[in-house]
Amino acid sequence: MTDQLSSGDRSAACDELFKTLSDGTRRALLEYLVKEGEQSVHALTAISAVSQPMVSRHLGKLKRARLVTARRAGRETYYSARVKGLAPVVQWMAIYGALWSQRFTALEELAEPA
Amino acid sequence: MTDQLSSGDRSAACDELFKTLSDGTRRALLEYLVKEGEQSVHALTAISAVSQPMVSRHLGKLKRARLVTARRAGRETYYSARVKGLAPVVQWMAIYGALWSQRFTALEELAEPA
DNA sequence: TCCATTCATAACAACATGGTTATGACTTTG
DNA sequence: CAAAGTCATAACCATGTTGTTATGAATGGA
Secondary structure (H helix, E strand, C coil), X not given: CCCCCCCCCHHHHHXXXXXXXXXXXXXXXXHHHHHHCCEEHHHHHHCCXXXXXHHHHHHHHXXXXXXXXXXXXXXXXXXXXXXXXXXXXXXXXXXXXXXXXXXXXXXXXXXXXX | CCCCCCCXXXXXXXXXXXXXXXXXXXXXXXXXXXXXXXXXXXHHHHCCCCCHHHHHHHXXXXXXXXXXXXXXXXXXXXXXXXXXXXXXXXXXXXXXXXHHHHHHHHHHHHHCCC
């Protein structure tokens, strides 16, 4: 129980989540799925700046991180965003404790464009 | 201006932040700084599983991501957490819009261990 | 002054990552 | 059946990452 630092399990989930989210192309794919709903690989390739195999691999990583789900229909595969997959990240944010809940609005304002 | 997906500026900040946070050692350092306050490299090395040069490099990346600040005092360098540095990540989370604010508590519960 | 402490950097090895093109499996359609 | 569309995987390259050990630059103290 001496997990003062390396909380060896939950930390692994955060590792994968943060690493997955650290790529702009993957975040763009995820954003698109969140905004537009279920999309085929073909459609996602169309809006991406990289090749179709790369899109497939990015989607594979998103799927492995449980940030998307895949549904196969005929020769097409439809991917959907899975928001709940962000839970470990949200939980990690809780290390900021009061800072988080109390200053959330402050951060929100700070984050506002104009 | 055709940044339908690659919102080329804010995205860069998220890239660096997520990439920085994707390493467990760095997250552990940051957590420690948040919980225990300002610490010297020596102290941070003591609680880390890696060598002192590696701790310095991790701290360098955290500093570059603006997640910590450094204060030099004699031969020691004291690092502090900089919570505001998380703002771009919080802002990015806003792509989930209503999902974020409305389901925040749901996610919190979901994230709860027991 | 001389030595120990503290920290950062350089050099290197091992490995992972993002990108490409080529190809194969499968499905729909003509 | 044959051809075209959709997706995933393999092979490969270039680059970046984490980790190490060795070393150098300052600072503090005997």
